[in-house]
Amino acid sequence: MSVLANGDRAALEALELTCGNCGWSQPLPRLAWRCASCQGVLDLAGTPTAQPAGAALPAIPDLAALRDRPQSLWRYREALPVAEVADLSMGEGMTPLLAAPGSPGVAVKVDYLMPTGSFKDRGAVLLAALAAHLGVTRMVADSSGNAGTAIAAYAARAGIVCDVYVPASASAGKLAQLHAYGARVHRIDGTREDTAAAAAKAVGHPGVFYASHVYSPVFLHGTKTYLFEIWEQLGGKLPEVLVLPAGNGTLVLGCYLGCLELRAAGLIDTLPRIVAVQAAGCAPLAAAMRDGAAAPDDAPTSGTIAEGIAIARPARGAQILAAVRDTGGSIVTVTDDQITAAGAELARSGFYVEPTASVCWAALQAGLAGRPAEPGPVPYAVTPLCGTGLKSHA
Numbered sequence: 001m002s003v004l005a006n007g008d009r010a011a012l013e014a015l016e017l018t019c020g021n022c023g024w025s026q027p028l029p030r031l032a033w034r035c036a037s038c039q040g041v042l043d044l045a046g047t048p049t050a051q052p053a054g055a056a057l058p059a060i061p062d063l064a065a066l067r068d069r070p071q072s073l074w075r076y077r078e079a080l081p082v083a084e085v086a087d088l089s090m091g092e093g094m095t096p097l098l099a100a101p102g103s104p105g106v107a108v109k110v111d112y113l114m115p116t117g118s119f120k121d122r123g124a125v126l127l128a129a130l131a132a133h134l135g136v137t138r139m140v141a142d143s144s145g146n147a148g149t150a151i152a153a154y155a156a157r158a159g160i161v162c163d164v165y166v167p168a169s170a171s172a173g174k175l176a177q178l179h180a181y182g183a184r185v186h187r188i189d190g191t192r193e194d195t196a197a198a199a200a201k202a203v204g205h206p207g208v209f210y211a212s213h214v215y216s217p218v219f220l221h222g223t224k225t226y227l228f229e230i231w232e233q234l235g236g237k238l239p240e241v242l243v244l245p246a247g248n249g250t251l252v253l254g255c256y257l258g259c260l261e262l263r264a265a266g267l268i269d270t271l272p273r274i275v276a277v278q279a280a281g282c283a284p285l286a287a288a289m290r291d292g293a294a295a296p297d298d299a300p301t302s303g304t305i306a307e308g309i310a311i312a313r314p315a316r317g318a319q320i321l322a323a324v325r326d327t328g329g330s331i332v333t334v335t336d337d338q339i340t341a342a343g344a345e346l347a348r349s350g351f352y353v354e355p356t357a358s359v360c361w362a363a364l365q366a367g368l369a370g371r372p373a374e375p376g377p378v379p380y381a382v383t384p385l386c387g388t389g390l391k392s393h394a
Contacts, residue, residue, distance in 0.1 A: 012133060015081060017042040017217070018050055029134055033203065033210040041316050043217045044081055048260035049253070049319070060228070060265045063236050073122060073225040079261065081221050085129045088157050090115035092125050093225055097233045097382070101349035105372035105380035106364060107239070109230065112353060112388040116153045116177070118146035119251060119386040122226060123219030127211045128154035130218055136209040137161065142199035144192060144307045145174030146356075146387050147213040147250075152183035155211070162211075165199040167192055171307065173391040193313055214248045214315050223254025224261070226384065231262060234378055238262075238272045243360045243369045243383040246276035246285055246331065247309030249320035251384065256323035274329035275369040275381075276320065277359045279304035281336060284312055288321055289331040295321065305336050308356030308387065332369075334362040346385070353385050354392035360384065 015028040019035035019042055026032045028044070035042060043050040058079035061069075069075035073093030074084045095113050100106035111119035124147065131139055138161045141151040148164040155162035164178055168187045178185050188195040196214070203210040213219045231238055238259070244252050252274060262268045278286045281304035284296035295318040304310050314320060324331055334342075339355050342362035346353055360383040363369055372380035 011083075016045040018045040020050065028130075031134070031136075031209055033212055033215045041215060041319070044221070047217075047221075047257065048264060049220075049257050049323075058261060060261060060267060062267070063232065066232060073125070073222070073229075076225055076228050079221075079224075079228070080126065081218055082126050082129045082133065085132045085158065088129055088132065088154065089125060090121075090153075090157070092121040094229055097230060099379075100364075100383075101346075103364065104375040107379035107382045108351070109226065109382060109384050110351070111226065111384045111386045112357065114150075116146075116150045117388040117391055118150060119223065119226060119384055120147045120150035120213060121154075122254070123147075123213055123216075123222035123250060124150035124154045124211075126218050126222040127151060127213075127216060128158045128160070131155070131160055131209045131211065132158045134209070137207040138163065138205075139209050139211040140199055140202050141165070141211045141213070142196045143213065144195075144310065145170050145391060146308055148183070149174055149177045149181065149391075151211050151213070152178050152181040155183070156181045163202060165195050165202070167195050167307075169307070171392045177391065192311055213250055219250060220254045220257055223250050224258035225254075226251065227255040227258030228262075230382055231258075231268070236267065237378050238268055239379045239382045240272055240372075241275055241369050241381040242272050243275045243277065243364055243381055245306075245309050245356055245359050245384070245386060246278050246320060247282075247311040247356075248314050249276070249285075249316055251386070252276050252320055253316060253323060256327070259327070271327045274324050274327045275363065276324055276329065276331045277363045277368075278331060278333050279306040279309055279336065279339065279359060280333040282310045282312060283331075283333045285314065285317060285320055286331045286333045288317065289324070293321070294318055304339075306339055306356040306359050307392075308354070309359065330368075332363050334359055334366065334368075338362040338366065343389070347389070351385055352389040354387040354389050357385050357387045357389075
């Protein structure tokens with residue numbers, strides 16, 4: 001993967017997308033977004049999460065090599081599948097890792113301090129860089145809000161037209177942000193899955209890139225930098241537990257990918273346990289985990305205030321379940337009342353986050369991620385504050 005450091009077309013052509021279900025593959029620049037044979041999700045061939053697993057692993061810099069690099073996620077450039085594009089970055093990455101208020105052994109990573117207000121900037125900047133390298137003229141995205149706003153912002157910086165499909169119920173703050181970036185916004189009635197289906201219909205024309213935070217594996221290589229930063233900020237160590245929100249699972253899968261790459265590089269010995277958190281009103285992954293299923297089935301939903309993880313049929317559901325199980329982790333649920341209370345508690349400590357960013361704090365406060373025997377030099381658990389409250393309450 002480090003072959004992409006020069007960013008040339010030949011390097012992009014060398015990368016392949018592969019389907020773990022049936023083995024179908026295609027060069028990355030062909031703009032495939034799902035398997036043409038079985039409609040399954042695709043991964044970058046040669047990465048630890050691809051099936052079959054490949055041997056081509058990125059060269060992750062050690063702590064000494066990282067010391068004097070720019071304070072953005074591009075400091076890990078050797079481990080990223082797309083080269084940086086001039087004037088595209090807004091300094092995304094290297095967000096603060098802080099001691100959690102009143103919870104010894106827990107740290108919070110303040111990812112809502114990203115340029116567009118959520119962790120989705122990590123993947124969006126890589127998608128925009130890929131689009132710029134490929135010379136596409138239009139990007140299409142679907143999102144409940146945060147991914148769409150992030151992709152719209154970076155598309156604007158790249159000078160690429162951007163259409164974003166959102167649920168009709170998307171919060172006013174996120175819609176205002178999308179319009180401010182100049183995106184063409186399409187509000188879709190129905191479920192989050194109806195929104196994704198509408199976006200998929202718009203893809204397929206020459207020069208149109210489906211900048212999907214769910215289907216594009218490039219996005220996951222952006223979110224893995226969240227994990228790299230924790231490893232770096234803790235002096236080359238990781239916590240025992242990563243507590244992460246789970247809807248489409250882009251942060252769960254990115255962290256899992258990052259852990260596998262660090263372990264393969266000999267930079268960590270064991271994987272931290274992933275505790276994925278869902279809202280009780282929409283928890284297909286938790287139901288599948290409880291039932292021992294390999295993939296989530298259609299689970300009954302009653303709705304939730306945590307719109308960012310209200311995903312009834314996650315496309316990468318089987319991968320999320322396999323990742324959590326591989327770490328010895330679990331998938332837990334919290335109620336909307338717990339989410340609301342957690343958000344209020346965080347705000348009284350100075351952290352103003354949207355409901356989706358409160359679900360992990362709710363799980364931690366309920367003891368669903370376990371507790372350290374005694375505080376040590378490395379936090380027992382780390383969790384993201386992944387989206388600003390200004391979006392959902394505007």
